[in-house]
Amino acid sequence: MHPLDNPAWNALTTLQRSVSSGNELARRFEPSISPIAAVMNSADPACWSALAEVVGAGSLVGVFAIDKDAPPEDWTVDWRYTFAQMTCTRASFKTPARAAAHPSMRVLTLADGNAMVELAALAQPGPMEARTVTLGRYLGIFDDDDKLITMAGERMRLDGATEVSGVCTHPEHRGKRYAQLLSAAITEAILERGDTAFLHVRDGNTGAASVYEKLGFGVRAVFDIAAVTKR
Structure with missing residues (x-):
């Protein structure tokens, strides 16, 4: 396996x-x-x-x-x-056009944990807790009021592979390619370490899948993810 x-x-x-x-x-x-x-x-x-x-x-x-x-x-x-599990390697990665860093882009820290939870609750990229940021490198973009509006980072890590996760943008700032910019930066750093980058896209989310395909991600496997509770 x-x-x-x-x-x-x-x-x-x-x-x-x-x-x-x-x-x-x-x-x-x-x-x-x-x-x-x-x-x-x-x-x-x-x-x-x-x-x-x-x-x-x-x-x-x-x-x-x-x-x-x-x-x-x-x-x-x-x-x-x-969900489709998509992977990207150094050979398949494609740097997006206009990939220059946004002036407000910075590495997120534990001090940003609550803002990350707030953005995730609004944009629904998947589960986010106040200390999720401690799992790996997360990047964020902020608006003129220093409010977090886009983020992406690293979540699960295993030998030879790191997951790109938490990718989302505030609804009022979508369409500016911020998520693509951060996803590319996170993916490139993973690849530079010698790992394969992987992520999970819910079936039917063609918009997100298209963004990742443009970065060089391809579908590796398809499987179910479930949220469960022991009665």
Whole structure:
């Protein structure tokens, strides 16, 4: 099995183990960092029993590459969608035209955590917690009032691959190619380290997929991601 077939599991059991909790069958990020959890094999009921012990009843977590018959009946599925996993290598990467850095672009820090959560709640790129920024390098663009309006960064990391995540723009500033600019900068830095860049795009989000294709990303796999709660 390729490591990216179960990216969260392979991140949480290797490079990001120190910011997670769990056991040999199930793990999750620290709740203040991310609601992402993972099981070694989503088709194995024992893994779901282990995950229940890790997260406890009532906690909503996201599980990647979930089996078609999972989770067991004692779990509630809040949502379940099909995502395309896209990857980009040094050979396929394409620097976008007009890629000069925006004057307000800077690296985001823990002090920006609340602003990142606020933007994510508005733009809905996926889960964002106040300490998600500690997982990797995040970049942001700010308006004239120093309000965060666009961001992108690194989330899951495993041997040889880093995820591009949290890509979003405030609705009032869309159409300015800010997300493409930040995605390109984050991707290029990942590739320069020698990693493959990967990301996940919900099925039907053709606009986002088009942006990533222009940067040199291509679809590697398609699988379901679900948000689940142990009853």
